[in-house]
Amino acid sequence: MLRLLLLSALLLCTSNSIAGGTGDLGIVIERADSSVQVIETTNNTSLGRIEGLGDLSHASAVYSRDGQYAYIFGRDGGLTKIDIVNKKIVKRIIQSGNSIGGAISQDGRLVAVSNYKPGGVKIFDSETLDLVADIPAEYDKGMLSKVIGLVDAPGQKFIFSLWDAGEIWVTDMSNPAKPQITKFKGIGLNPYDALITPDGRYYIAGLFGEDGMAMLDLWNLDAGVKRILDNYGKGEQKLPVYKMPHLEGWAIAGNLAFVPAVGRHEVLVIDTLSWTEAGRIKVHGQPVFVMARPDGRNIWVNFAVPNNDTLQVIDTQSLKIIKTLTPGKGVLHMEFEPRGEQVWASVRDEDRLAVFDTDTFEQVTSFPAKKPSGIFLTSRAHRTGL
């Protein structure tokens, strides 16, 4: 008993107790400064900065389920585990030459990273960052594909797509020593990003090289990949795409889903019962992120250059744009607070974060951040695919 007491006392001293929980915390990537800023959403303030994270252009993050640790995926192949409560780096490794994103497993014990160079996925122990599995994306003899659209799925799975090969791979990590990989080939040209529905059932990859999207029903893998929206854009002249759209999370409201059109100044509406096109909404520019407020009533959209000074809000009942905001040049990302009453936006060229009320569209607050890009709140820790 005494030993136990001593042990717990010792643990308390060494374990940096959490003052106020982590449920209202988040981080903002400062893409040009190798740093993240730690924020909290109860009073909308900055709590400090963690530096030394390498090349953070196109960086993203996932959270441990306790919300204390974030795993930062950097462009330079860096995987950094940071402690956002004590604002420090726990461990940092360079796991590849060039990476694009990552995911955390259903049970929180594995972190997977998708790599461009060498093309493939590496899976690490989330506690130690020790390598658990190395999955080169070899699609032809000696040919490795860039990997995009990596997400977690129920059943301890990771799913990802091969940009160069047009394939979707489902990796079952139930036995970490023996990853079981199921490959779906010929899914379409150049999948550029993918998402998984919040229930973890449908994995959908957007295609850059041709029209439509590739959908996999994870409850019925035997049915294979189905093409949806394949009529979209047929016979029309392709427009230049100034920034790859992102498919992050799932902008869904009732039976309707909203996705960015590639190259066009349009948001596509999909009927999720029939998986057919239910409409197109004209917007201000080429959409990059199309994100639903958590209640699904509104969709917020940002845009590629040269229209990236603007945000537009779509009403999901009327499918009309109900608000256009111009926070400033370089609006790169948005993140809703967990219950959706406010939304955070990165305004890169003005070196600031802006927080908006999602009902009145008034700016609630704004504060400095160095070339901010991705914003990631800890509420992501408990959502499949984020």
Added chain:
Amino acid sequence: MKKALFTASLFTSLFMTAQITHAEVDAARQNELSYFVKHDCGSCHGMTLKGGLGPALTPELLSLKPKEFLVTTIMEGRKNTAMPPWKSMLSQGDAVWITEQLLNGSLQQTDLAKGQQANDTNPRVKK
């Protein structure tokens, strides 16, 4: 053969245009273009220009291609790849200036990619 001739003459004409327009990029525009390359080109080619979805834009790799080809790639894009034409946002002179900076490496940031080599122990006890 016809195609090769056409390409050659296209290169020649671009090259001549390039010579003329080069001087028109003033200091303010150079700043804008540097920022543009770092952040907007950087979203595909990496902020350090070491590559991403698009290839690396290092002097070593780019110097293997004719300069005119690089200028044309910026302005017209590359068919069947993700590289779009940028001529709606850039002038020919802009593209020549960017190409020259890429070739001489002056837009590359080398200090950024290092990152801190930290390896503290995890304060949290294993479950």
